[in-house]
Amino acid sequence: GPPTMPLLGNLLQIPTDKAFLQMTKWAKQYGDVYSLTIGPSNIIVLSGREAVKEVLDKKSAVSSDRPTSLLRQQLLTGGDHLLWMDATPQWRDLRKLIHADLTESMCNGTHAPLQHAESVQMLYDMMLDQTHWKRHIERFTNSLVLCIGKSLHKNARVTMVNTFLVYGIRTPDIHNPYILRFEQLLRDWTVVNIPGNTPPVDIIPVLNWVPERFLGNWKSRARVVHDAMRDLYDGLHKTVVHRRQRIGSVNSIVDRILDQNGKNALTFHEISNLAGVTIKGGSDTSATVLANFVTAMVLHPDIQKKAQAEIDREIPSDRIPDGSDVGRLPYVMAIIKEVQRWRPLGGIGIPHRLSEDIWLGDKLLPNKSTVLLNTWALHQDEKRYPNPESFDPDRFQGWTGYSAEYANTADPEKRDHYAYGNGRRRCPGIHLAERNLFHVAAKMLWAFDMELPTDPVTGKPIVLDTSTETGYTEGLVLSIKDFPVNLKVRSADRQKSIEESYHAACTDIFAKYDDMNAISTF
Structure with missing residues (x-):
């Protein structure tokens, strides 16, 4: 790696913003494979497919812990947070509790009707209010995670065959008090996690004892986010508890955990954090990818038209695409993969930590080293992706499957991208997320022509800043800054189909959730 300075190592060479570009x-x-040192800490940066496969996949039993983070493991979350815990037996047990609802078979079967209905509402909402197009996507991803998972509930007043994943509560619109609080929490979480906003206390522990007023009041800012998160997650948890006292279990994840709590003996805090990390992980990540999808479409009308031509050949103008169409739309799938390559969720993945020494060829990766997955380098590899900054879905011609199919391959050259992580830390929601992306991409391409609005001064489309350095904000995910989009419904048949499908969803699916939301007042 680069030469070091006494005591500080490479600390002053690593930018506080978009460090993945320098890496x-x-x-x-x-x-x-190269190393950095920051104070006494050793960091291994993996930027090649073979190295990633060997260290994070094949040796995941000893490469799946997390480095110490006072901010994330204690101040923000209070501990017991699935994303930041070491890969302990407790972590594995918590992960199993949510994985059962996120299997491929559940996503292809049980969850598919609600995914279709929620994404139809997204189209309907966008048609009426394109100003908030991004928030309509966020509502879709959030509501889906809140309320999928099969349930049968009967009482004298209502009979429901429903789907309830985390809490059994739906987000009906972008003005719902819950979604407003959740969005604010995400904004505050992002700000406090921006590199440079917190002193490097894990590397230089003495900084923890310096009065925080000299370091931007970093602890106070973290406590504000902690309290907001506890208020939201604990409040949702209490809502389920109160609902159970009235009508019993509706078979959401939280309900099932509470049903079995004599066996697993989880604390209130552990249950709240597990449910909270599930809705957060399933909401903002997919919404970020879909915002990048819209970005790519408005920048490349030729690609948008090519995808629409594929859809028009396979799907009539009076039928909205659904999950069963994935095999008929390979170019749409290629667009989804290229979006995730072109603008990954983060330039550097969530850090791992080794629990044993690893030999990689003739290189020793020492125990306790932090390991970084350099997703940006992998996705911008000029040998694999000529002219990597250009958006070109043809790179993925023939890659027609969902990403889980390629993530498990023994040959690292056959993996499509690294959006979902590696090894034991691979995203447990990969099957749900992939289908969410397909539902939204296929439906928006079927329904709308997506364009940048005209600048009233120049008379030309506005200029969109897609530079990673200036057009994106960096927190735990890399998010493009907000921008306006014109969404023009492509035909009267499509408008009619959206309206009819939305009203059918309200009657056949959403009405059942309205009853449950009324019982689950939060």
Whole structure:
């Protein structure tokens, strides 16, 4: 790796913003595996497919812990947070509790009707209010995670065969008090996690004892986010408890945990955090990818038209695409994969930590080292992706399957991308997320022509800043800054189909959730 300075190591060489760009430059100079030091800490940066496969997949039993983070493991979450816990037996048990509802078979069967209905509402909402197009996507991803998972509930007043994943509560519109609080929490969480907003206390522990007023009041800012998160997650948890006292279990994840709590003996805090990380992980990540999808479509009308031509050949104008159409729309699938390559969720994945020494060829990766997955370098590899900054779905011609199919391959060259992580830390919601992306991409391409609005001064389309350095904000995900979009319904048949399908969803599916939401007042 790069030369170090006494005591500080490489600390002053690593940018506080978009550090993955500098790390990618170092990868070109020092190779696919190189090391950095920050104070006493050793960091291994993986930027090649073979190295990632060997360390994070094949040796995931000893590469799945998390480095110490006072901010994320204690101040923000209070501990017991699935994303930041070490890969302990407790972590594995917590992960199993949510995985059962996120299997491929559940996503292809049980969850499919609600995914279709929620994404139809998204189209309907966008048709009436395109100003908030991004928030309509966020509502879709959030509501789906809140309320999928099969349930049968009967009482004298109502009979429901429903789907309730985390809490058994639906987000009906973008003005719902819950979604407003959730969105604010995401904004506050992002700000406090921006690199440079917190002093490097994990590397230089003495900074923890410096009065925080000299360091931007970082602890106070973290406590504000902690309290908001506890208020939201604990409040939703209490809502389920109160609902159970009135009508019993509706078989949401939280309900099932409470049903079995004599066996698993989870604390209130553990249950709240597990449910909270599920809705957060399933909401903002997919919404971020879909915002990048819209970005790519307005920037590349030729690609948008090619995808629409494929859809028009396979799907009539009076039928909205659904999950069963995935095999008929390979170019749409290629667009989804290229979006995730072109603008990944983060330039550097969530850090791992080794629990044993690992030998990688003739290189020793020492125990307790932090390991970084340099997603940006992998996705911008010029040998694999000529002109990598250009958006070109044809790179994925023939890659017609969902990403889980390629993530499990023994040959790292056959993996499509690294959006869902690796090894034991791979996203447990990969099957749900992939289908969410297909539902939204296929439906929006079927329904709308997506364009940038005209600048009233120049008379030309507004200029959209898609530079990773200036057009994106960095927190736990890399998010494009808000921008306006014109969504023009492509035909009268499509408008009629959206309206009819939305009203049918209200009657056949959403009405059942309205009853449950009334019982689950939060």
